[in-house]
Amino acid sequence: MNQLENISAQSIQTETLLEKVIEAWTLLHTQQPLVHCITNSVAANYVANVLLAAGASPAMIDNPFEAESFANIASALSINLGTPTTEQMQAMKIAAQTAQIKAMPWVLDPVGYGTFLKWRSEMVDQLVLLKPTIIRGNASEISTLAGNQVQSKGVDSTLASDDVYQTALTLLECTECVAISGESDFILSKELDITIKVNGGSYLQPKVTATGCALGALIAAYGAVTTPTLAALAAHIHFAIAGKLAFEKTQSVGSFNVAFLDAIYEINAEKIYEYADFEVLK
Amino acid sequence: MNQLENISAQSIQTETLLEKVIEAWTLLHTQQPLVHCITNSVAANYVANVLLAAGASPAMIDNPFEAESFANIASALSINLGTPTTEQMQAMKIAAQTAQIKAMPWVLDPVGYGTFLKWRSEMVDQLVLLKPTIIRGNASEISTLAGNQVQSKGVDSTLASDDVYQTALTLLECTECVAISGESDFILSKELDITIKVNGGSYLQPKVTATGCALGALIAAYGAVTTPTLAALAAHIHFAIAGKLAFEKTQSVGSFNVAFLDAIYEINAEKIYEYADFEVLK
């Protein structure tokens, strides 16, 4: 292919992906999938509100005694390592095993993965062996998980997503899809053998806690209605557009948080078509 | 009684109930009762803010080591099974026993009751034996608790409240009052031998997480200042009016959530008198 043909092929692919994202959004609203969430105490309320606003039906079942039976009726599973307890850790493992057995899509968000948080990092290593459908995190977490040495600063990233995404390709041995959030987001797809860069959002998003956690749960929700790559792409586009629209309304964190939830709820096919901003990198 | 007399008797009863609801609202503000809450990680912040906005004094004491001593100084107790832990389960049982012994009003909210969440459902069965003053839940939960076979979908209801309320009357053997939330709310009273239907609210309420949980806690708060039936009625009217007023201001979920809390706080006797919309069914 010469360069022109290549560009043309890419723009056809981009257009096709966009159509499928809109289809996924529609399916999420019509099917309202039940999403089993095991998340942290900081994010629980926000995650539930984001999923409800997006049209899904969230349930936070994070005890080991109900994790299996509930994973068995859910349509997707989201596991987030933010503030684990011993009981949550047991629940995570049971729920992930159940998801693997019934081939239910599940998302692993390895919050804080790294040297200084060993307990959760060891659990993440065990969960990775259960083949999460999608792994999503910030650049520091994903880079460390891919085996790189990273200077950690708590649960916030110290790296830029564009510096990391290529080294994260090795993670595709353990999962269908890797999603890295940052100023730009990167989605690494095994199924399509491409990397997608998603632009948009707002610099205020990292200033509101739990946005990353909610993004992980939203990927899981989309995972119930479409393929792993499209689930990650749809969720990131949904978030990036909501961030953009919220920022147009307000530039302060408290009101941004409210406007963001409004925008998650108000998004529709037209807005996705108008505002989605992503490119296929290879 | 002929039909006209019957209608007239009912409208007198409605008027009397409304006066008593306003009285309860006033007492809640003047007495600011201490409400002992054992609730879930999704709802904790929201429940506390709703109770504070309504004039009560909430305290989330959910460990088994302090549950008894704290229940002993509280004026009401609210138990919610949303995201139970082993320690919370122990605390629930201790607090409920303490409430029973001191004859303190307490509310049981059996979130997710049903086949797929056995651990909590067995605890609910045990708690029901301790005679909760009021049992409140959505139509699925209440119907299942009343012994019916229900298709569960996580923690959201799959049934309409008007299809369920008559089958729930059997629960009055275990409690003074049953409250079922839905598009319309139903309050089943043992003390008055009536069923009350409360209209109002907004279709957005189920789109905001933890509204049901907060409603349960608000019933408990009112329970500290009035009878079980009036407590349930006052709380449901308070919520329905707040939902209506919030929806007049905004039709998106994030800002609705904020406007709803504002409305909970801004309600007063005049607004209750103007907007309360309920009817006595028998």
Add this chain to the structure above:
Amino acid sequence: MNQLENISAQSIQTETLLEKVIEAWTLLHTQQPLVHCITNSVAANYVANVLLAAGASPAMIDNPFEAESFANIASALSINLGTPTTEQMQAMKIAAQTAQIKAMPWVLDPVGYGTFLKWRSEMVDQLVLLKPTIIRGNASEISTLAGNQVQSKGVDSTLASDDVYQTALTLLECTECVAISGESDFILSKELDITIKVNGGSYLQPKVTATGCALGALIAAYGAVTTPTLAALAAHIHFAIAGKLAFEKTQSVGSFNVAFLDAIYEINAEKIYEYADFEVLK
């Protein structure tokens, strides 16, 4: 010194303190210190959002298996006894010990300290022996901790801060600084041998849950960049100004909560200079 000289000396001191508070605010934004928070389920989301809005980098690490390693990389620690679990209790002790060993500033917020909440109160007594850098609480908690008999009402104060602050001076044997929140706030400093009264805020602040908890965490954040007394002073001024500015925008609790977070984020040197309202009492 005659009286005029005394007043003049005090106003110089006030001016100097104000300059240092502005310096601390600047440092908080440039250094974005990592703050290790162990807090309650009601406050977790709010605390994280307040710290992010103020420029700090919060991380809620509340399990005993990671408390030591994380405290070792953090710049400050905030311990809040709101809704303790057994695992959190273990984490608190480990983190506090780690802070003491590495001489990291840490804040103790003894939520609900008193006769009816013995489990946490005994833990608070143990934590006090580990010499918290700053102890902060409402008037009831601080007064009880200072050995006075207080009628408790859950986690809200039954006392006024001005009636309590003098009896709390004895606590300076265990800590560098005591901060008492209320209609006016009082900061008792061992290092400067003064008491500072901070005015401002809004009567709506106690109507929003977790504001006290967030204040404790903000003191810890400032503690990473300045001395204990200045950290307490800067955090209280930051809060009082935010409360004042938020109240100018709205007088209802839901929207106040949002406006308050906006104001925490929007504060700058000019606003601190213009609105800070405090006096040195001795």
